[in-house]
Amino acid sequence: MIILGLSGAVFHDPSAALFIDGKLVAAVEEERFTRDKHAKGRFPHESTRFCLEQAGIKPSDVDVVAFPYAKIDLFNKARWHYALRHWYAPDRALTALFNGNRRYRRNIRQAMRLLDDTGIDSKRVRFVPVEHHLAHASSAYHLSGFKEKTAIVTIDGKGEYTTTMFAYGERGRIHKIKEFHDPDSLGGLYGALTEYLGFDMLDGEFKVMGMAPYGDPNRFDLSRLIKYDNCSYKVNTKLTNVIGMRRYKENDKGYFFSPQLVKWLGPKRHGDAIDDPYIDYAASIQQLLEKVAIGLIDHYLGDIIKETGKICFAGGVALNVKLNQRIIDMPHVKELFVQPAASDAGTAIGAATYVAMQEGESVEKMEHVYLGPSYTTQQCMDACRAHEHNPAWELLEDVPARAADIIANGNPVAWFQGRMEFGPRALGNRSILGDPGHKGVADRINKKIKYRERWRPFCPSMLDRVATDILQTDHPSPYMTFTFDVADKWKSHIPEVVHEDGTARAQVVTRDTNPRYYQLIEELEKRTGNAVILNTSLNRRGEPMVCSPTDALNMFYGSDLEYLIMEDILVTKEDMHG
Numbered sequence: 001m002i003i004l005g006l007s008g009a010v011f012h013d014p015s016a017a018l019f020i021d022g023k024l025v026a027a028v029e030e031e032r033f034t035r036d037k038h039a040k041g042r043f044p045h046e047s048t049r050f051c052l053e054q055a056g057i058k059p060s061d062v063d064v065v066a067f068p069y070a071k072i073d074l075f076n077k078a079r080w081h082y083a084l085r086h087w088y089a090p091d092r093a094l095t096a097l098f099n100g101n102r103r104y105r106r107n108i109r110q111a112m113r114l115l116d117d118t119g120i121d122s123k124r125v126r127f128v129p130v131e132h133h134l135a136h137a138s139s140a141y142h143l144s145g146f147k148e149k150t151a152i153v154t155i156d157g158k159g160e161y162t163t164t165m166f167a168y169g170e171r172g173r174i175h176k177i178k179e180f181h182d183p184d185s186l187g188g189l190y191g192a193l194t195e196y197l198g199f200d201m202l203d204g205e206f207k208v209m210g211m212a213p214y215g216d217p218n219r220f221d222l223s224r225l226i227k228y229d230n231c232s233y234k235v236n237t238k239l240t241n242v243i244g245m246r247r248y249k250e251n252d253k254g255y256f257f258s259p260q261l262v263k264w265l266g267p268k269r270h271g272d273a274i275d276d277p278y279i280d281y282a283a284s285i286q287q288l289l290e291k292v293a294i295g296l297i298d299h300y301l302g303d304i305i306k307e308t309g310k311i312c313f314a315g316g317v318a319l320n321v322k323l324n325q326r327i328i329d330m331p332h333v334k335e336l337f338v339q340p341a342a343s344d345a346g347t348a349i350g351a352a353t354y355v356a357m358q359e360g361e362s363v364e365k366m367e368h369v370y371l372g373p374s375y376t377t378q379q380c381m382d383a384c385r386a387h388e389h390n391p392a393w394e395l396l397e398d399v400p401a402r403a404a405d406i407i408a409n410g411n412p413v414a415w416f417q418g419r420m421e422f423g424p425r426a427l428g429n430r431s432i433l434g435d436p437g438h439k440g441v442a443d444r445i446n447k448k449i450k451y452r453e454r455w456r457p458f459c460p461s462m463l464d465r466v467a468t469d470i471l472q473t474d475h476p477s478p479y480m481t482f483t484f485d486v487a488d489k490w491k492s493h494i495p496e497v498v499h500e501d502g503t504a505r506a507q508v509v510t511r512d513t514n515p516r517y518y519q520l521i522e523e524l525e526k527r528t529g530n531a532v533i534l535n536t537s538l539n540r541r542g543e544p545m546v547c548s549p550t551d552a553l554n555m556f557y558g559s560d561l562e563y564l565i566m567e568d569i570l571v572t573k574e575d576m577h578g
């Protein structure tokens, strides 16, 4: 059976994923093609075309289209909860009650348009809506490969109405335990504080998390933001998760926090420079999120975790790697699986796997995220020839060895290989790489190439055979979705990838999943003594990850990078035409 999963149901991160007989053969985010980050407001037209082309199938071969957004019944308490909690904005409250599936209908119209536009034919194909949080849950559970009873958590801004769900998976079925509904959203609360701290919601959350270790979480008590009593919570909508007239406004832009919050905590942060008291607020909100999430997981899923030790986590908040480290550290947790495209892009996979399981297919464990487009060396050379900067390149005989030479000399290298990663992390195919033992490399990449805020730490990729020694754990970590404490003896070897709090967000690389990347790190080890490489995504600040050779060249010439390796060619900025 051929199932196409689509995301884009909640206004951001549209993507498409294709399963053939339970095997994930292609997945990609629309932003990579449209080149605007998160591709807000779009549907995954280009992504769908790519998936069909990659699989070598015709649009008419698609049997089912799965979509991560469902109709919510009037008798569902989610709609009543929303209405009651938004009494201060009666228009919204009444809409939830009398026109509660407005967004669903708009989504369906857009999805049908996509199906007709891509030749799949909306009248022919079977279209199956899946509840948003069930799609998140499925994206983690069904790809985890866990066979035993598994605890499942999903936390995001919101789907239809649900914001947080606790469930368990058993024999391929997902059973709900408890749901929380909008405006009681942990993702929304963290997002509102992200806005207050001067970053964009849905993007700046990583920066708040990066800022947190620099601050003192106990200087301010932010507990009035949320009422939490062990088994439930209620967000204080006088302060955050606000809509309508309650919003704080600045230059005609409305925010998800209120003027009352500004009165309490002081003016919203502007620019990158000011730290006090904002880094302490960042530390507090991170601590608050961890406390509530861990408390609820323990309450609703503690027994299951005790039984099998297996837990899955998805939704945008599952990209909070510090929270994930806390989950792994919970007593009885043996293994946490976070589907790497945990935010909404991953719901394309989630909806598709949910339907696959309902149809009695078996879904294969996710082994890697190299699911996007790839380009041949010839195509890379053609892109160079067509490029306005008339790039100089040479064909390399031993790509990993040459790359390792350049990196070991202290240079960052743009590294473009194989199929593009699905999800927000570059895992060695669309990366900027550096020597983590070379002092100043991280600063150089930050200031001259990525133009990122200083809060964004850099992360290591390391070979599987050294990972346990560095991270002091056997816990799997293929996708950079967790941080771990770095062993003291390693900190001085790889200082550029150890965070302020002594942790690293690591990718453990295996030879099977990425042979060329593995070889490169081996070569680097020969030169530096460390089987570790600094790895950050191939893009500049505010841009989506590079997809094609032309994107790579555009990025290369728009930065101070001096070396770009695409498949088998090395592009440099010197004039030595090949």
Ligand SMILES: [Fe+2]
Binding pocket: 010, 132, 136, 156, 157, 158, 159, 315, 316, 343, 344
């Ligand atoms: Fe979501």
